[in-house]
Amino acid sequence: MSNLLKYDKFKQFDRLIHGTTLKNDIFPYMFSFAFHTGEDVGDISKNRNHLMEKLGIDKDFDVVLANQTHSNNVVVIKERKTLGWKNHGDAISDCDALVTNQKNILIGVLTADCVPVLLFDKTKEAIAVVHAGWKGTKAQILSKTIAKMIDAFDSNTKDIYAIIAPCIGSCCYEVGSDVADNFNDSVKQNMQNGKFMLDLKKENYNQLINAGLEKENIEVSNKCTSCDSDSFFSYRKEQECSGRFLSFIGMRG
Numbered sequence: 001m002s003n004l005l006k007y008d009k010f011k012q013f014d015r016l017i018h019g020t021t022l023k024n025d026i027f028p029y030m031f032s033f034a035f036h037t038g039e040d041v042g043d044i045s046k047n048r049n050h051l052m053e054k055l056g057i058d059k060d061f062d063v064v065l066a067n068q069t070h071s072n073n074v075v076v077i078k079e080r081k082t083l084g085w086k087n088h089g090d091a092i093s094d095c096d097a098l099v100t101n102q103k104n105i106l107i108g109v110l111t112a113d114c115v116p117v118l119l120f121d122k123t124k125e126a127i128a129v130v131h132a133g134w135k136g137t138k139a140q141i142l143s144k145t146i147a148k149m150i151d152a153f154d155s156n157t158k159d160i161y162a163i164i165a166p167c168i169g170s171c172c173y174e175v176g177s178d179v180a181d182n183f184n185d186s187v188k189q190n191m192q193n194g195k196f197m198l199d200l201k202k203e204n205y206n207q208l209i210n211a212g213l214e215k216e217n218i219e220v221s222n223k224c225t226s227c228d229s230d231s232f233f234s235y236r237k238e239q240e241c242s243g244r245f246l247s248f249i250g251m252r253g
């Protein structure tokens, strides 16, 4: 059986299904979940089906994934229908954040260094997933997703719990000045070599705080995908690897 990473802040909610997949060499392609990177679709489907069975939701849940493009586009899912899970072709196009209050839908993002964020409004029972690389972070996709939860479901930000899941850490995320110039607090210059290190966790954490979330409702993973590439796919460390891991959230009806 595959292992999953679970988050303490979400464990208190019985009907919430969530997690992040970890690499596992007993499965095809180290348990990658990506259709769009050229692997055999049948093998990736085996991984996807295994996850649903392990979670015990293979019979009664739909799954929705987006065709992620480093945009700041947020889509609200209003009906139960599986998209982007059995076929890549029907994934929600040009979108990097999904929001819903529908039950028995799993929504997820695929990453390998970019920041995955999971959101849960415990009162309105709305959920969201966000994919934020530096471009999406710069374009405030996380702030925009929370604004969408407020707009669509009347969420109060004091009720929203957030997980910043494993991504590349500031220990490893060296960027050029062209990228660094887009950020202030979250960039540090190494005085020895002059290189810029970007802290995307911090930048996204700040978006959560600025949106009005309570500090105690936010969990930031201390894992770096590049340092821990035994467990996670890392686009940088593995030189443009094609594997992707899945971070997901769903709510039982």
Ligand SMILES: [Zn+2]
Pocket (backbone or CB within 6 Å): 168, 169, 170, 171, 172, 173, 224, 225, 226, 227, 228
């Ligand atoms: Zn690192």
